[in-house]
Amino acid sequence: MTEAKKTHSKSQTEPVQSATFTKAVNAEIRRAADTGIYDIRGGGAKRRVPHFDDLLFLGASISRYPLEGYREKCATNVTLGTRFAKNPIELDIPITIAGMSFGALSGAAKEGLGRGATAAGTSTTTGDGGMTEEERGHSNKLVYQYLPSRYGMNPDDLRRADAIEVVVGQGAKPGGGGMLLGQKISDRVADMRDLPAGIDQRSACRHPDWTGPDDLEIKILELREITGWEKPIYIKVGGARPYFDTALAVKAGADVVVLDGMQGGTAATQDVFIEHVGIPTLACIRPAVQALQELGMHRKVQLIVSGGIRNGADVAKALALGADAVSIGTAALIAMGDNDPKWEAEYQKLGTTAGAYDDWHEGRDPAGITTQDPELAARLDPLLAGKRLANYLKVMTLEAQTIARACGKSHVHNLEPEDLCALTIEAAAMARVPLAGTDWIPGKGI
Amino acid sequence: MTTLDITSQDMTTIDLTEQGLRYLNETLQQQSAGTNQQDWTIINPRGSHAIAVGLDAPIRVTVNGSTGYYCGGMNKQATITVNGSVGPGVAENMTSGMVVVEGDASQYAGATGHGGTLVIRGNAASRCGISMKGIDIIVAGNIGHMSAFMAQKGNLVVLGDAGEALGDSLYEARLYVRGSVKSLGADCIEKDMKEEHIKQLAELLERADMDADPASFRRYGSARQLYHFDVDNVSAY
Numbered sequence: 001m002t003e004a005k006k007t008h009s010k011s012q013t014e015p016v017q018s019a020t021f022t023k024a025v026n027a028e029i030r031r032a033a034d035t036g037i038y039d040i041r042g043g044g045a046k047r048r049v050p051h052f053d054d055l056l057f058l059g060a061s062i063s064r065y066p067l068e069g070y071r072e073k074c075a076t077n078v079t080l081g082t083r084f085a086k087n088p089i090e091l092d093i094p095i096t097i098a099g100m101s102f103g104a105l106s107g108a109a110k111e112g113l114g115r116g117a118t119a120a121g122t123s124t125t126t127g128d129g130g131m132t133e134e135e136r137g138h139s140n141k142l143v144y145q146y147l148p149s150r151y152g153m154n155p156d157d158l159r160r161a162d163a164i165e166v167v168v169g170q171g172a173k174p175g176g177g178g179m180l181l182g183q184k185i186s187d188r189v190a191d192m193r194d195l196p197a198g199i200d201q202r203s204a205c206r207h208p209d210w211t212g213p214d215d216l217e218i219k220i221l222e223l224r225e226i227t228g229w230e231k232p233i234y235i236k237v238g239g240a241r242p243y244f245d246t247a248l249a250v251k252a253g254a255d256v257v258v259l260d261g262m263q264g265g266t267a268a269t270q271d272v273f274i275e276h277v278g279i280p281t282l283a284c285i286r287p288a289v290q291a292l293q294e295l296g297m298h299r300k301v302q303l304i305v306s307g308g309i310r311n312g313a314d315v316a317k318a319l320a321l322g323a324d325a326v327s328i329g330t331a332a333l334i335a336m337g338d339n340d341p342k343w344e345a346e347y348q349k350l351g352t353t354a355g356a357y358d359d360w361h362e363g364r365d366p367a368g369i370t371t372q373d374p375e376l377a378a379r380l381d382p383l384l385a386g387k388r389l390a391n392y393l394k395v396m397t398l399e400a401q402t403i404a405r406a407c408g409k410s411h412v413h414n415l416e417p418e419d420l421c422a423l424t425i426e427a428a429a430m431a432r433v434p435l436a437g438t439d440w441i442p443g444k445g446i
Numbered sequence: 447m448t449t450l451d452i453t454s455q456d457m458t459t460i461d462l463t464e465q466g467l468r469y470l471n472e473t474l475q476q477q478s479a480g481t482n483q484q485d486w487t488i489i490n491p492r493g494s495h496a497i498a499v500g501l502d503a504p505i506r507v508t509v510n511g512s513t514g515y516y517c518g519g520m521n522k523q524a525t526i527t528v529n530g531s532v533g534p535g536v537a538e539n540m541t542s543g544m545v546v547v548e549g550d551a552s553q554y555a556g557a558t559g560h561g562g563t564l565v566i567r568g569n570a571a572s573r574c575g576i577s578m579k580g581i582d583i584i585v586a587g588n589i590g591h592m593s594a595f596m597a598q599k600g601n602l603v604v605l606g607d608a609g610e611a612l613g614d615s616l617y618e619a620r621l622y623v624r625g626s627v628k629s630l631g632a633d634c635i636e637k638d639m640k641e642e643h644i645k646q647l648a649e650l651l652e653r654a655d656m657d658a659d660p661a662s663f664r665r666y667g668s669a670r671q672l673y674h675f676d677v678d679n680v681s682a683y
Contacts, residue, residue: 037675150558150577154541155500155520182674194560194579194598195617199673202615204596208576209535209554215515218495222516225471226500 038272042104042370043358044172044265044307044330049280051263052314054427055420056436059406067405074401075411078325080302081163081232081255084224088232088255089141089163091325092121093397094412095315097389098306098329099145099165099236100266101127103180103189104360105333106377107134108385109369112336114138115382116389120397125165125327128178128203128267130192131157138386143234146223148177148204151193155226164223165234165258166216168207168245171307172265174238174278178203180268184363186372216252224253234258239279239307243287250297257292258327259284261307266329266370268361281307281318283430286417289322298322299413312399319400320415321431335392336385337367458483462497463490470497474524477503493533498526501543518545521562537564540581553590556583559600565654572609575602578619584654594621595631603650605658613666621666622647624658635669 017023028039060066067074081088097117102110104127111134117124123141126132130152136142144161146153158164169175180189180201190197210219220233235249236258249257261281265274285305292298305318306327318326333339339347341354343366350357350364360370368379404412407419421436422428428435429442460470470488477483481503488509491497495514498507501524509517512530518537524544528536531549538554540562547555550568557573559581566574566583572590575583580599591609594602597619607625614631620643621634630636639661647660 150539150579153539153558154560155502155522155539158500158520196673199617200675204577208573208595209516209538209557215534218515222496222499222519225467225496226520228472228475229468 038270040268040361041271041274041358042172042266042268042360043274045262045275045278045280046358047275049262050282050424050426050430051280051308052282052317054282054423055317055431055433056423057313057316057320057403057407057419058421060408064408066408067410069402069405072405073410074405076397076401078302078413080234080304080325083255083297083301084229084253085163085232085255086228086230087162089123089143091123091141093393094319094325094400095120095309095393095396096122096143096304096325096327097124097332098260098264098266098327099125099127099143099167100329100333101129101178101180102132102135103127103129103184103193103372104267104370106369106371106380107132108377108380108382109333109336110135111138111382112380112385112389113332114142115386116332116336116393117141119386119390120393122393123162126161128167129189130154131161132192134382136160138382145236148207149193150208151203158223159227161231163232163234163256164227165236166220166223166254167236168216169238169240169260170236170265170267171238171260171262171278171281172267173269173273174240175205176269176273176277177205178267178269181361181363184361184372189372213248213252216248220253232256234304236260238262239281239284240277242279242284243291246288246291246303247295250292250295250301254301256302256304257288258304258306259288260327261305264307264329266333266360280430281305281309282427285318285321285323286430286432292322299324312396312401313403315396315400316403316412316415317420319412320419321417324413331392332389333369335389336369337380337388338365338369340367343367458485459487459489461489462494463492467494467496471499474498474501474505474507477501477505479503479523481505491530495533498524501526504543512549521545531568536566537562537581540564550587551585555585556581559583561600563653565656569606575600575619578602582650582653584650584656586654586656588625591628592631594619594634597621601646601650603647603654603663605656613668615672616666616668618668620646622650622663623666624663627664627666630666633669633672634666637665637667639663639665 078094114135118140124139125143141162143163146166182198232255234256235254237245239261262278302324304325305323309326346366363371365371368376420433486507491511493514499519502522504523507526509528514533516535518526521540527546534552535554537545538557540559542562544563546565551570553571555570555574556564558577560579564583566585569587570589574589574593576595578597582601584603588606594613598617604623608627610628611631613634644660
């Protein structure tokens with residue numbers, strides 16, 4: 001028997017892990033079976049999707065000459081809101097800070113964002129929780145989000161904003177509302193939102209007093225009338241149907257369209273929503289630009305793209321595809337100290353690791369950014385956080401300039417699709433640029 | 447002084463058709479607390495949208511005719527009376543002051559209002575008081591379905607009947623209905639009318655200049671069962 005068993009074991013097949021039922025999939029099945037509730041997290045889509053890394057710039061050659069790196073100017077300024085607003089926003093750099101709420105973030109984190117953005121010559125944005133003194137006081141240019149929940153919405157803050165962003169959706173969850181767990185609803189957060197402290201708070205997914213583009217046009221009229229037609233009105237949409245959403249936003253009277261791909265998102269929602277609803281940022285840009293061009297509105301209605309912007313190359317690629325500016329959220333938090341390995345021991349205690357921590361909604365952030373816990377929040381020095389963010393924004397800008405000069409552009413807005421090629425067929429099709437080394441743009445029939 | 451008074455007298459009426467929406471709102475928004483020009487009349491509104499929005503002074507504005515969307519939107523301090531009916535979102539996000547509608551109101555009346563008083567002497571359509579955050583709304587007639595959806599704070603008083611799913615996903619707003627309620631929404635229940643509620647309701651009715659016996663109303667509020675996510679409540683979400 002013993003001999004036979006040995007022989008049998010020698011001929012056993014190697015255990016094979018399923019590509020469908022991976023360890024992570026199985027763990028999630030067990031977690032769901034244990035708890036009876038879906039996984040909620042922040043952080044945008046984590047799955048691999050075609051992205052800016054799948055594009056390359058061609059640079060200069062015999063037919064294109066470059067600009068001198070440190071001598072010839074490559075401008076980076078951008079003006080947002082030139083269509084209707086009396087007071088468009090002038091920014092030094094084409095990188096803005098995306099909307100993140102006080103509530104989701106601590107007051108000090110909002111201050112840090114304001115300080116960093118202001119030092120770098122750009123704007124920051126409120127979120128689903130009203131405007132705080134920390135961010136208004138420290139943000140030279142502040143965009144006030146007009147959200148379905150209308151938490152903290154009031155005409156005084158509307159008038160002291162520099163622009164108004166009507167949020168229709170966001171990339172992580174096009175069609176979804178917000179969720180802030182009770183442990184983050186401190187007395188101050190509750191007071192700003194007119195809700196009892198400590199309850200799990202669900203934000204609406206639809207605006208309460210308009211539906212559809214015709215209503216939106218009237219809503220925008222009202223906001224303009226309240227604010228004397230002074231402020232640029234942005235419309236933010238999640239990456240879903242970018243061609244139609246952009247066209248409808250223009251029709252409704254937007255000055256600026258903000259388009260957020262599926263990799264974007266600091267707000268909490270179901271993992272299944274984040275990973276399975278919405279389209280990649282890369283796939284959003286060309287259809288949106290096409291809509292603007294067909295309406296004769298490209299560069300007249302500005303396009304801000306967000307969702308997974310990490311460095312100057314991403315910025316340059318988004319601009320080359322036709323965006324006027326980009327917006328960052330997750331990257332700004334990382335710059336300020338989120339997911340820093342120096343907190344690894346504490347991430348381990350939370351059952352995660354630095355770089356993977358995404359339970360921002362639970363308020364236990366070791367970095368003290370996505371929390372309302374006074375002890376944790378005290379870990380973030382808003383001055384230092386602001387300095388770090390400003391440094392990061394400047395590096396991104398320098399990187400984008402470096403690429404633009406290499407392509408012979410005296411302004412980053414002069415970058416164009418012709419400067420790009422793609423490494424993969426998927427990216428070539430989405431970005432509508434040729435596969436590297438070919439003149440083939442999939443879907444273009446050439 | 448006499449000349450000034452005559453000038454002021456001439457400026458109290460704004461013809462919307464002749465003078466335009468921008469002039470109307472800009473003029474009314476420029477009024478401050480100490481203005482001599484406390485009474486304003488708007489004629490020929492003809493269903494226009496965004497009439498008398500963003501006001502921030504204790505002035506009295508009378509609109510003679512019916513309006514479109516968002517009449518009195520984001521009002522502060524002003525008293526706005528509409529001698530007609532109003533379109534969707536009347537007095538949306540009001541923070542203080544009073545808006546009185548002599549006729550009927552379309553959808554989302556008083557949506558997200560943070561304060562002030564909205565009086566509707568006719569009926570209000572669906573989603574009256576949606577997401578209200580401190581406003582008091584008193585409706586002489588009936589209200590439509592899904593009214594007080596996600597209502598957070600304030601009081602909704604209805605002298606007539608309420609449609610389906612009243613107070614769905616309600617937070618801490620108080621709902622007082624004298625007539626029938628077709629159905630209650632998720633987490634909305636009937637609650638006892640105690641002395642404090644009778645007293646509060648009497649004050650609200652008096653403010654709205656409505657004659658009704660507070661004791662003839664029923665009170666509805668949140669059961670507070672959905673305040674914390676619980677998988678056993680999943681059918682309610």
